[in-house]
Amino acid sequence: MMSALVVAACGVLLETGIRASVPAERYANAPVVAAADQSARVVADTVDGPEVTEFPLPDTARVDAGLAAKAAGAPGAAAAVPDFTFQVHGLPAHGFPENGGDGPAGALTGHGWGSHVFTGTALSQGAAPRAGEVVLGADAARAARAGVGDTVVLETADGRAGFRVSGLAEAGAGDTARDGAGGGGATAWFADAEAPVLAGHPGKADAIAVMAEDGVDPHALAAAVEKALTGSGAQTLTGDDRGEVEDHGLAYAKETLFAVGGSFGGIATLVAVFTAAGTVALSVGQRTREFALLRAVGATPRQIRRAVAAEALLVAPLAGLLGCLPGIGLAHWWFGQMQDRGAVPEAVDVHVSGFPLLAAVGLGLLTALGAGWAAGRRPARIKPGQALAEASVERLRPGVVRTVLGLAAVGGGSVLAGVAASSAGADAANASLGVVMLFMLAVALLGPILARLCAALFGLLLRGGGASASLAAANSRTNSRRLASAITPIVLAMAFASTLVFMHTSESHVASEQLRDGITADHVVTAPAGLPGDAVARAARAPGVDAAVSLLDTQVLVPVRGGGETSLQATAVQGVSGSVARLARVQDLDVREGSLDRVGEGRVAIDRTLATAADVGLGDELSLLLPDGTKAAPEVVAVYGRGLGLPAVTMDRASLDGHVTSAFADTLLVSGGDVEPLAPLGEVTDASGYALAQNVDREFGAWANYMMAAVLGGFAAVAAVNTLVMTVLDRRRELRTLRLVGSTRRQVLRMLGWESLLVSVAGVALGTAIAMITLTPMMRGLTGELPHVPPLLYAAFAATAAALALTAAILPARAALRERGA
Numbered sequence: 001m002m003s004a005l006v007v008a009a010c011g012v013l014l015e016t017g018i019r020a021s022v023p024a025e026r027y028a029n030a031p032v033v034a035a036a037d038q039s040a041r042v043v044a045d046t047v048d049g050p051e052v053t054e055f056p057l058p059d060t061a062r063v064d065a066g067l068a069a070k071a072a073g074a075p076g077a078a079a080a081v082p083d084f085t086f087q088v089h090g091l092p093a094h095g096f097p098e099n100g101g102d103g104p105a106g107a108l109t110g111h112g113w114g115s116h117v118f119t120g121t122a123l124s125q126g127a128a129p130r131a132g133e134v135v136l137g138a139d140a141a142r143a144a145r146a147g148v149g150d151t152v153v154l155e156t157a158d159g160r161a162g163f164r165v166s167g168l169a170e171a172g173a174g175d176t177a178r179d180g181a182g183g184g185g186a187t188a189w190f191a192d193a194e195a196p197v198l199a200g201h202p203g204k205a206d207a208i209a210v211m212a213e214d215g216v217d218p219h220a221l222a223a224a225v226e227k228a229l230t231g232s233g234a235q236t237l238t239g240d241d242r243g244e245v246e247d248h249g250l251a252y253a254k255e256t257l258f259a260v261g262g263s264f265g266g267i268a269t270l271v272a273v274f275t276a277a278g279t280v281a282l283s284v285g286q287r288t289r290e291f292a293l294l295r296a297v298g299a300t301p302r303q304i305r306r307a308v309a310a311e312a313l314l315v316a317p318l319a320g321l322l323g324c325l326p327g328i329g330l331a332h333w334w335f336g337q338m339q340d341r342g343a344v345p346e347a348v349d350v351h352v353s354g355f356p357l358l359a360a361v362g363l364g365l366l367t368a369l370g371a372g373w374a375a376g377r378r379p380a381r382i383k384p385g386q387a388l389a390e391a392s393v394e395r396l397r398p399g400v401v402r403t404v405l406g407l408a409a410v411g412g413g414s415v416l417a418g419v420a421a422s423s424a425g426a427d428a429a430n431a432s433l434g435v436v437m438l439f440m441l442a443v444a445l446l447g448p449i450l451a452r453l454c455a456a457l458f459g460l461l462l463r464g465g466g467a468s469a470s471l472a473a474a475n476s477r478t479n480s481r482r483l484a485s486a487i488t489p490i491v492l493a494m495a496f497a498s499t500l501v502f503m504h505t506s507e508s509h510v511a512s513e514q515l516r517d518g519i520t521a522d523h524v525v526t527a528p529a530g531l532p533g534d535a536v537a538r539a540a541r542a543p544g545v546d547a548a549v550s551l552l553d554t555q556v557l558v559p560v561r562g563g564g565e566t567s568l569q570a571t572a573v574q575g576v577s578g579s580v581a582r583l584a585r586v587q588d589l590d591v592r593e594g595s596l597d598r599v600g601e602g603r604v605a606i607d608r609t610l611a612t613a614a615d616v617g618l619g620d621e622l623s624l625l626l627p628d629g630t631k632a633a634p635e636v637v638a639v640y641g642r643g644l645g646l647p648a649v650t651m652d653r654a655s656l657d658g659h660v661t662s663a664f665a666d667t668l669l670v671s672g673g674d675v676e677p678l679a680p681l682g683e684v685t686d687a688s689g690y691a692l693a694q695n696v697d698r699e700f701g702a703w704a705n706y707m708m709a710a711v712l713g714g715f716a717a718v719a720a721v722n723t724l725v726m727t728v729l730d731r732r733r734e735l736r737t738l739r740l741v742g743s744t745r746r747q748v749l750r751m752l753g754w755e756s757l758l759v760s761v762a763g764v765a766l767g768t769a770i771a772m773i774t775l776t777p778m779m780r781g782l783t784g785e786l787p788h789v790p791p792l793l794y795a796a797f798a799a800t801a802a803a804l805a806l807t808a809a810i811l812p813a814r815a816a817l818r819e820r821g822a
Contacts, residue, residue: 001319001320001322001323002272002275002276002323002715002718002719003272003273003275003276003323003360003363003364003367003715004319004320004321004322004323004324004327004360004361004363004364005323005324005326005327005330005360006268006269006271006272006327006711006715007265007268007269007272007327007356007359007360007363007364008323008324008327008328008331008356008357008360009327009328009330009331009334009711010260010261010262010264010265010268010269010331010356011261011265011355011356011357011359011360012261012327012328012331012350012351012352012356013257013260013261013265013331013334013335014257014258014260014261014262014265014356015261015351015352015353015355015356016257016261016331016335016348016349016350016351017253017254017255017256017257017258017260017261017262018254018258019351020250020253020254020257020344020348020351021240021241021243021244021250021348022240022243022244022246022247022250022345022347022348023240023243023347024239024240024242024243024246025173025174025177025243025246026083026119026174026175026177026246027118027174027207027209027242027243027245027246028173028174028177029118029119029120029174029211030081030118030209030210030211030242031210031211031212031218031221031222031238032077032209032210032212032218032221032222032225032236032237032238033207033208033209033210033236033237033238033242033245034063034067034071034080034207034208034210034225034229034234034235034236034237035061035063035206035207035208035234035235035237035245036060036061036062036063036233036234036235036629037061037233037235037629038056038057038060038061038244038245038248038251039054039055039056039057039251040054040055040057040557040568040625040629041053041054041055042055042559042566042567042568044565044566053567055557055567055568055570056248056251056252056255057248057557057625057627057628057629058554058555058556058557058570058627059248059554059555059627059628059659059660059661060206060248060628060661061628061629062201062204062205062206062628063204063205063207063208063232063233063234064203064204064205064232065082065196065203065204065205065208066203067080067082067205067208067229067232067234068080068081068082068205068208070228070229070232071208071210071225071228071229072210073228074210074221074224074225074227074228075224076212076213076216076220076221076224077210077211077212077213077221077224077225078211078212078213079117079210079211080208080209080210080211080225081112081114081115081117081118081192081208081209081211082112082114082192082196082205082207082208083111083112083114083115083205083206083207083208083209084110084111084112084115084192084195084196084199084201084205084206085109085110085111085199085206085661086109086110086156086157086195086198086199086200086661086663087107087108087109087110087156087529087530087661087662087663087664088107088108088109088110088154088155088156088188088198089107089108089154089155089156089529089530089532089533089664090108090140090143090144090152090154090155090186107186107529107530108140108154108186108187108188109175109186109187109188110156110187110188110189110190110195110198110199111175111187111188111189111190111195112189112190112191112192112195112196113128113129113135113189113190113191113192114192115174115175115189115209116169116172116189117209117211118174118209118211119171119172119173119174119175120172120173120174120175121169121170121171121172121174121175121189122169122170122172123135123167123168123169124138124167124168124169124170125147125148125167125168126148126165126166126167126168127166127167128166128167128191129166129167129189129190129191130166130191131191131193131194132161132163132164132194133163133164133165133166133190133191134152134154134163134164134165134166134188134189134190135165135166135167135168135169135188135189135190136152136165136167136168136169136187136188137168137169137170137171137175137186137187137188137189138168138169138170138171139186139187140186140187140188141165141168143186146165147165147168148165148166148167148168149164149165150164150165151163151164151165152165154188155532155533156198156199156200156663157198157199157200157663158197158198158200159533160533163190169189171187175187177246200657200658200660200663201658202658204658206245207245208234210225218238218239219238222236222237222238223236243347247345247347249342249344249345250345250348252343253338253343253344253345253348256338256343256344256704257338257344260334260338260704260708264708267433267437267496267712268708268711268712268715269363270437271492271496271712271715271716272363272367272715273363273367274440274444274492275489275492275715275716275719276364276367276368276371276719277367277370277371278371278444278485278488278489278719278723279719279722279723279726280312280367280368280371280372281371281372281485283726291304294307305373308372308373309369309372309373311372312365312368312369312372313365313369315368316361316364316365316367316368316369317361317364317365319364320360320361320362320364320365321361323360323364324357324360324361327357327360328352328357331350331352332350334707335350337703337707341699341700341703342700343700402445402446403445403446403449405445406441406442406444406445406446406449407442407446409438409439409441409442409445410438410439410442410446412434412438413434413435413438413439413442413773416431416432416434416435416438417431417432417435417773417774417777419431420432420435420777420778420781421776421777421780421781431777432774432775432777432778433774435770435773435774435777436495436496436499436770436771436774439495439770439773439774440491440492440495440770443487443488443491443492443766443770444488447481447484447485447487447488448481448483448484450484450487450762450766451476451481451483451484451487451762452477452483454476454483454487454758454762454765454766455473455476455477455483455758456477458473458476458758458761458762467747468747468750468751468753468754469750469751469754471751472751472752472754472755472758473754473758475751475755476755476758482727483755483758483759483762485723485727486720486723486724486727486759486763486805487759487762487763487766488723488763489716489717489719489720489723489763490716490720490759490760490762490763490764490767490801490804490805491763491766491767491770492716492719492720492767493712493713493714493716493717493720493763493767493801494713494763494764494766494767494768494771494797494798494801495766495767495768495770495771495774496709496712496713496716497709497710497712497713497716497797498767498768498771498775498789498794498797499770499771499774499775500705500706500708500709500712501705501706501709501793502771502775502787502788502789502793502794503705503775503778503779503787504701504702504705504706505788505789505790505793506775506779506783506785506786506787506788506789507644507779507782507783508702509785509788510644510645510783510784510785510788511644511645512645513645514590514641514642514643514644514645514646515642515645515646516645516687516688517588517590517642517645518587518588518589518590518642518645518646519586519587519646519669519687519690520585520586520587520588520671520687521586521587521669521670521671521687522670522671522672522673522686522687523669523670523673523675523678523684523685523686524667524668524669524670524684524685524686524687524689524690525539525667525668525670525678525681525682525683525684526666526667526668526682526683526685526690527664527666527681527682527683529664530662530663530664530665530666531550531664531665531666531667531668531681531682532664532681533663533664535548535550535665535668535681535682536548536549536550536577536578536668538681539668539670539673539677539678539681542670542673542674542677542678543673543674543677544672544673544674545670545671545672545673546585546671546672546673547582547585547586547670547671547672548582548586548668548669548670548671549576549577549578549582549583549585549586549587549668549669550576550577550578550653550665550667550668550669551574551575551576551577551665551666551667551668551669552574552575552577552653552656552660552662552664552665552666553572553573553574553575553647553666553667554572554573554575554627554656554660555570555571555572555573555627556570556571556573556624556625556626556627556649557569557570557571557624557625557629558571558610558613558614558622558623558624558625558649559614559623559624560610560613560614561613561615568625569610569613571610571624571647571648571649572647572648572649573647573648573649573650573651573656574646574647574649574650574651575651575652575653575655575656575665576599576650576651576652576653577653577665578653580596580597580599580600580650580652581596581597583596583650584596585671586669586670586671587646587669588642589605589638589640589641589642589643589646589650590640590641590642591605591638591639591640591641592608592639592640592641593617593618593638593639594618594636594637594638594639595637595638596638596650598637598638599637599638599650599651599652600652601652601654601655602634602635602655603634603635603636603637603651604622604634604635604636604637604649604650604651604655605636605637605638605639605640605649605650605651606622606636606638606639606640606643606648606649606650607639607640607641607642607643607644607648607649608639608640608641608643608784609643609644609648609782609783609784610643610648610649611636611639616636617636617639618636618637618638618639619635619636619637620635620636621633621634621635621636622634622635622636624649626655626656626659627656627659627660628659628660630659632655634651634655638650641784644783653665668681668682717800717801717804720763720801720804720805720808721804721807721808724756724759724805724808724809725808725811725812728752728808728809728812728813728816729812729816731816732816735748735813735816735817738751739817745817748813748817749810749813749814749817752809752810752813753806753809753810755809756802756805756806756808756809756810757802757805757806759805759809760798760801760802760804760805760806761802763801763805764797764798764801764802768794772787775787
């Protein structure tokens, strides 16, 4: 049931990621939209032919605005309008409300006036804008206290300029659907000929909206437009595909859902199969005496196997169906949490079909059949007399095949651990995943041997615990298979939970240290709508200021090799305004090679981990894709060591011009001076406050890791409790015998308590060892440091394992001892 729950939940999220879409809002009235491809592609040669992998671009890729004329000439097209969306600052000194001085009063969203054709925006006063003019929305006009004929000074990517208000307008549904370019509700419209320059992308448009003549089918129009734009690289979109042009968050949402439902779902499925198979095998193994008696009275091996299969066919589908219902609920809750954290757009809905549910039920059935067949194979084939003997005394020698496979898993895990230790970045992470899986397989296969070793080791410690402790140690040594079945789920829970949680704590610890040590500025100024264009100059004029540097934060895509394949890694980049040499006065990147003084046009500085992953060094060219997908190959002139807490690529701000949506810097680092003169520029904090805010931004990654650890650890914990309860209830005859020979109930319960302690300690120790073997090379490759394990968090994991083991052993034992005859 639990395995079906986990598989169904991950399957629903995977299907949602595959089928996710958002309805068009801004382009709802434009049946066809022509836009650039918003993904970068990597083509790999495989045995099945070329395989294409898509990676979403960090920013908007734009098309040639001149394509509008070609699209308008397509048969059935009534009009084709180039669309522009960009950020504008209104200045309080020129009509907009005060925000502490002459800083931006917040951002307006700028558009080309031509977009009113498909957005529904209409003039309420005045006329359409011409060059040097603007139409203000009602909110912007009220904020600026401006009317038709007045002049307002606005700041755009082209700088500050005065614009005559040619008219006022009521924004239509297309302009109010989403806040464009990060702006608020205030909107301004400019002449279409002037808009691309003001947006910072001369000659480029975000998209081309094509209007249809009356009676023209959208698909026929799309075909005509596609033919007209052949060779331009533009994509022709209809239906919900238009929504992807408006909301780039959909591509990242698909990646997140695919990672949770696909990558994590695959691991969760393996764990589910692993634990379900163990439970079925334990159940069949506990019935060895029954099978032995059946063989003694004439049952054939085939009949035994058919009996086990029939039980699996009866129980597994029902359990799977019962697990699917809470699995759907878990998927909805998980999906809602991702939406609340901004990882998935609100317009995306959960898709539930029969495919993931059928897969969950089918997988459970196949697991039950396979595990039952494997566990019942020996009782079915051995002679009846031998079967009765093995039912009375546990077979000490493990199977040869099982032992060989277990040793092979240990060897494979050790080899992969060595590979991970000698690798970096994604290669280390990929190899480490194989490490944990192989060592978990080894624990399952070599469980009886490991259990006997643990029982012998802890038995020495239990000798001083009295008769109950000695009896617990003797029981554990004699019944190593039973002990192994109890230890394995705890190892599983501890290994996976520790790996996922401590992977995040290790990365977060290193990133926090690097960020804290890397920001040497006295003040950090940030503004959600972007800083004023002259923020650096104004800060530099403030009394006592030694240095001021503004940074534009964005991402680039860097080709990296991992697992023998090339992928595009989204990498944080900071664009430095002005002289990069001043950056060292407000930020310490821990430069290991080269010099930041050389950073400029065509030259960048990168983090050492990125350098290793991309296989580049000082003086080499770093191939990358700028935020809008434009290819570049700057020279690496410096390598530094704090690229986990700070951006991994440092370049001059000018290199990003025309490749980002927002023209305004995000962060201003100031050395010296006081807070008051900087307050008009935005929110002012110190380095520690800025570091705290940056750590909050990583909350989704932390939540995702903790959530996955909770699902896997919780599932394994339930399996552990179930296994312990089954083993205790199977020992009712043994417990009654102990009572008959004079043991008190308290002594029996104390013996079970010592056994549960042995189980939990052994499980925690083995799980911790697997987690550390996995994490150490992974963290060395990703951060260059050893894993960071918070003591209290680890103690909580260990205490939870011990409490579960004790509860699962004592409660059923109490119930068994209350029965008549006990």
